[in-house]
Amino acid sequence: MYIIKGVKEALLYKKLEGRAVQCRNCAHYCAILPGKRGICGVRENQDGKLYSLVYGKAIACHIDPIEKKPFFHFLPGTYSLSVATVGCNFACRNCQNWDISQSPKLNGTIAGENLSPKEIVKRAKENGLPSISYTYTEPTVFLEYALETMKLAKKEGLKNNWVTNGFLSKEAFEIVAPYLDAANVDLKGFTEDFYRENCGGRLKPVLETLKRMKEKKIWVEVTTLVIPTLNDTEDTFRGIANFIKNELGPETPWHITQFSGGISWKLQHLPDTPVETLEKAYRIGKGAGLKYVYTGNVPGLDSEDTFCPKCGVKMIDRMGYQITRYDKNGKCARCGQDLDLILD
Ligand code: SF4
Numbered sequence: 001m002y003i004i005k006g007v008k009e010a011l012l013y014k015k016l017e018g019r020a021v022q023c024r025n026c027a028h029y030c031a032i033l034p035g036k037r038g039i040c041g042v043r044e045n046q047d048g049k050l051y052s053l054v055y056g057k058a059i060a061c062h063i064d065p066i067e068k069k070p071f072f073h074f075l076p077g078t079y080s081l082s083v084a085t086v087g088c089n090f091a092c093r094n095c096q097n098w099d100i101s102q103s104p105k106l107n108g109t110i111a112g113e114n115l116s117p118k119e120i121v122k123r124a125k126e127n128g129l130p131s132i133s134y135t136y137t138e139p140t141v142f143l144e145y146a147l148e149t150m151k152l153a154k155k156e157g158l159k160n161n162w163v164t165n166g167f168l169s170k171e172a173f174e175i176v177a178p179y180l181d182a183a184n185v186d187l188k189g190f191t192e193d194f195y196r197e198n199c200g201g202r203l204k205p206v207l208e209t210l211k212r213m214k215e216k217k218i219w220v221e222v223t224t225l226v227i228p229t230l231n232d233t234e235d236t237f238r239g240i241a242n243f244i245k246n247e248l249g250p251e252t253p254w255h256i257t258q259f260s261g262g263i264s265w266k267l268q269h270l271p272d273t274p275v276e277t278l279e280k281a282y283r284i285g286k287g288a289g290l291k292y293v294y295t296g297n298v299p300g301l302d303s304e305d306t307f308c309p310k311c312g313v314k315m316i317d318r319m320g321y322q323i324t325r326y327d328k329n330g331k332c333a334r335c336g337q338d339l340d341l342i343l344d
Contacts, residue, residue, distance in 0.1 A: 008055035008144050010043055012171050019048035026089045026140050027167050027205035039200070040141040041104030042087035054085035055145045057112030059100050060136050061120065063127060065321035069163050070255050070296055072306065074182040074219050074342045075131055076316065077323050080161070081124040084136035085145060086111055090165050091200040092188070094227055098265035101137045117149035121156055130344075131181070135163035143172055150179035165199075166206035173212055182219035182342070184255075185210055189224075189231040190239035198230060207243065214248050219342055222248070223255040223296075226273045226281060237281040241288035250291050251340040256281045257296035279303065291340070310337035 012024040019034045023043055030038035032045040042054045064082045066075050087110075088101035095101055104110055124132050132153050134146045139162045150160040161182040168176070187206065188199060195203045213220050222244055226232050237256075244252050256278050261270040278295045282303050285293035291309035295301050299320045306316035313334045317324040326333055330341040 007057075008052045010050040010052050011144055011147070011175065012169070013050040015048065019045070021045050021048065021050045023050055024169055025143055025172050026169050027202065028089055029169070037104075038089075040087045040089040040138070041102075041108075042085070042110065042141050052142065052144050053104075053110045054087055054112065054142045056114055056116055057085055057110060057145075058083055058115040058120070059086045059112040060084045061113075061115060061123065063129065064133070064135075066131065066133070066161075067318065067321045067323065069133055069135060069161070069184050070223065070257075070294075071161065071182060071184055071221055072253055072255070072294060072316075072318075073221065073292065073340055074161065075159065075344075076341060077325065078130050079127075080131045080133040081120065081127065081129050082133040082135050083115075083120055083149070084134070084139075085142040086137065087141040088138040088165075089141055089167055089201070090138065093198050093264065093266040094225060094259060095265045096260075096263045097136050102265070117145065117152050120149050121152045121158065124153065124158055125156060129158070131159040131161055133161050133163060138167075139164055140168040140172060143168075143176070147176060147179070150176070154179050164209075165201065166209040167201050168209060169205075170208070170212070173209060177212075177216045177218065180213075180216075180218050182221070183213055184221045184223055185213070187222050187224055187240055187243075190236045190243070194231050194236075198227075207247075211247055214252075220248060221253040221255060223257060224281070225257045225259050226277055227259045227267065228270050228273055228277070230270075232273070232277050232281075234280070234284065237284040238288065241285045241290060244285075245289050250289050252290070253292040253294060254285050254290055255294045255296050256285070258298050260297070275301070306339065308332035308335060308337050308339065311335040315339055 014022045037044045159181040163184045166185040258273045295303040304318040315327045
């Protein structure tokens with residue numbers, strides 16, 4: 001293990017006996033001995049103090065369509081400055097960004113360009129972008145960096161969104177929530193077995209985070225990547241759909257996305273998700289009473305479009321990340337029904 005000089009003391013940790021510490025950033029609550037790192041590989045105990053090794057070290061800073069996150073109801077049709085550091089508190093076998101999410105654990109290094117929170121916000125403003133996305137890896141593990149950027153972004157009138165596995169601790173959620181406008185949360189499966197075996201995590205804290213977000217009125221969209229043989233049963237689809245409807249509300253969009261084995265970390269042996277399976281999940285979501293269910297990663301399906309939940313007319317047409325809107329200021333142009341769009 002390399003020892004890298006910590007650049008920022010962690011915000012959330014507790015000192016234990018013998019210079020050990022407990023990180024309180026995510027639901028792993030790692031106990032970390034001196035000289036060691038937590039499960040995410042980017043928080044290190046240096047002489048009895050916990051440091052973030054990724055503060056100010058961006059591994060990515062790109063301009064993406066907000067639809068790519070995916071957000072379909074939050075600032076639709078806009079672009080977002082998308083930032084990440086290396087590291088993740090999960091180890092999903094299906095991960096498509098494993099080269100950056102897992103690299104600190106695989107080789108001990110912390111890659112990235114020096115980019116301050118101020119520079120990120122400046123870049124977003126210079127490009128006329130209305131939001132910053134904390135994405136690609138897991139924003140929870142770069143909490144201090146994200147938080148500082150989010151505070152500055154808010155002062156400049158920008159919105160903040162996270163694309164997250166939802167495994168952050170209650171303490172971390174509480175300090176982030178005042179600056180968080182929207183979140184796309186992966187609900188990767190609906191059993192503890194799936195979370196433990198495929199992700200190295202747990203389901204319950206994710207469900208708790210989702211409920212907390214709704215309570216704080218943060219706009220939430222949920223994504224499930226459907227992996228053949230691992231989380232593609234009707235029970236799973238029904239469990240997720242009913243949870244969203246009953247606990248988060250029927251206006252919460254559910255994105256059901258196609259898995260591609262070829263770009264996964266450790267599941268190359270599995271086939272791509274059949275379109276029929278996605279369509280089955282779509283029907284179950286609609287049957288459960290969700291207003292907005294979307295399939296993803298298969299361009300050209302009608303199930304990517306937004307239909308008025310009252311009269312059924314298509315109000316947003318999507319082809320990949322290109323959209324055409326027919327609504328009138330977020331309302332159905334035909335019957336006036338609110339389409340649950342956050343437009344500014
Ligand atoms: S962020 Fe999570 S995984 Fe990383 S050290 Fe803290 S508790 Fe452990």
